[in-house]
Amino acid sequence: MGLRFRNLNPIYRACIARLSSSSQNRTTAKKSLNLYPKESIFIFSENPAFRIPRREHFGHSHHDHDHHHHLSQDLKEEGENIFRLGLAADIGLATGKAFTGYVSGSTAIIADAAHSISDVVLSGIALLSFRLAKAPRDKEHPYGHGKFETLGALGISCMLLGTAGGIAWHAVDILMGVFSSGPEMVSHAVAHEHVHSHGHGGHHHGIDMEHPILALNMTILSICVKEGLYWITKRAGEKQGSGLMKANAWHHRADAISSVVALIGVGGSILGVKFLDPLAGLLVSGMILKAGAETGYQSILELVDAAIPAQHLDPIKQTILQVDGVKGCHRLRGRRAGSYLYLDVHIEVDPFSSVSAAHNIGENVRKRIHKSHPTVAEIFIHIDPAMSCLSPSTTDQQEDSWSEDKEHGSIASAEDNNIEGIVSDIISSNFPQISVERVTRHMFQGKIVLQIEVSMPPEIQIRDAMEIAKQAEREVLKAVSSVIHVGIQLRLGQPFSHISHG
Template sequence: ADGVHSLSDLATDFIVLYAAKHSHREADEDHPYGHGRIETLATVGLGIGLIAVSLGIGFDAVERMNEPEHLPVPGMLALVVAAVSIVAKEVIYQYTRRAALRLRSNMLMANAWHSRSDAISSVVVVIGVGGAMMGHAYLDPVAAIAVAVMITKIGFDLVRTSTRELIDTALEPEVVERIRREIHAVDGVRAVHMLRTRRSGGDALVDVHLQVDPHISVSEGHQIGDTVRRRLMDRVEGITDVTVHIDPEDDELGSPCDRLPLRSDLVEKLRQQWKDIEGVEADDVTLHYLSGKLQVDLSLPLSVLDRHPDVRALIMEIEEAARRVPEVDSVRVSFHP
């Protein structure tokens, strides 16, 4: 049984090496998120192959137990080979584990533990072979069944973990909570929503919406987002990509401003309303899309006041004219040199 398992290891190791080589290629036009899922698919195949091998070993052992007169008695060579394989597989485990840590590869780490489980299964085989040599022939097929059960468990775990990754299961709850804490630690972040995480091979990917002060500049919002992105990639192990969306308000349950027109249409409407106010132009207008309404900031040169000595009356006239545009909720007027 252990010999058949070792033969399957050789085939799966070739698959692992191929997938490890190609899954770490850089993202390209056809694969903008990288090639990490090659590793995931290979791991699924590895797990299914292990389950198939374990079933074969188990059925063979059961058949031999049903025909006790045909049970072989292994010799000393089988015992020595099994003992040597224990040491060899532990060496393979240590080597593969170091490679997995260096490459940040879940597949290689799974393969490393696969090798260690092989060593454990070989211990079971030593017990079975030794028992058979002492006249307890049933111990060999019993040990084979034990090996089959262990291999099935490993294969099932590999398939389950990789399948969760293929259907974009979120990262572990404690990791997600760590991500939230790191984001909230960045100055300027008011709230976090629509946080989504997933894995691709050995990489963790994050998408998140950040709520910031609605009246800061676009560049300041971008700076906050970049700071969050760098912080997560530097402080949370495994994160290699973060997509940040900056929001002036919580849009998790909908976007109330979806139906509002864009700048060109609105500025033209404002220009039409202000055309009869001497010196007032819609050249320096900032629009804030909030809660389904528009807040308009209008900046005027101080020279306008030469023609409108009553500042309060001028501001009221501007506000009243702007509110004739249905989408406008409020107007703020300021003056610059």
């Protein structure tokens, strides 16, 4: 085994030398020459593929292959509880208002109860879409149900826009009345028919002047409950990154501040300041309009898979780069679906590591991301050979390039596909002492580096074996144009197949 280690490094060094001499930038190529071989010695002695005990199997059976992951249960529970709290509060308010309205006979309170019932329906829809979004993926929705949450958020945003429009309409209506009619009449109208059309379904917020104390208490209670719900829901929404929660929080606040407007209107009419109510109405309408537009805009961005802002992706990139064996990463991109984040990324690993070792690094990246970023539902990891050390000029292109062909360079031609067969033929016809055991090809931007494992008769002198190997390397290089380096290694120990088949 030791011989194999030592032979790998010269191949690596030679291949780097060849590739860098063909690249345009001489000075940086020299820098990479100094840097990389030292590092590669470290990599090979650490390479997990070579440390696997003899009788163990390679690969998947020995690690927890966790491709499935769901938002941590705590966050889900917390989110559901917030929606349940909102629903319970709305039911409580609706019942309380209906009861006091019925007892007092106040039509304004009954109208307000009707609005609270529509809130119950909306809160129910929000809770349902949140729960639906958290359902595990199935055959019909293999990417999960996260976008249901986005749809719910979009629905609530539309409702907020409608509410804002309704309040604005009402305010403008009163203002027109103020300008067109006499002061006495307006004051009368404001005091006795003070109703706020509340966007969803045209429900009314109003203060009944015949039962001032009861109506006032009910309104103040409603404002406090709704404003409290706004803060609780908003905090949780920001923590979970859920657009639905943020939109729902704003629905609570819209209810609270439209009741405040009703109070201001009553206060204004008592004081005789008739501009107070419509002005407050316009202000509140602007606030709700802004909130509805923001949450609606975010939902639409989410639905069309807009890019995740860099400040959210950078910490994830840092996490990836901290994983052992990751030499770099690029093309990290994400899509949001409700509170879930779906990512894909290219990670760069040592180009000479085995597929199983590289896969293992990928799995470590996945585990680390799930551990430190619980909102990431899934991450797709593509493994690239680390090329940045070979030709610095291409890394900048890689960062910017989003088209697959451009990044991964030319693909080997059809002739190259049977390179192993060609190599075996050349060696067996020219060098009868050598029997080819295994040909491993390494690809660097369309160029091929061959690692040929051979066995030779035990009587042969090592000096002679080296001479034969040198000739064979030359023959193979001559025969296949796309091969830039050949390394022949003598097999001394047990072949790998003994390990993998137990």
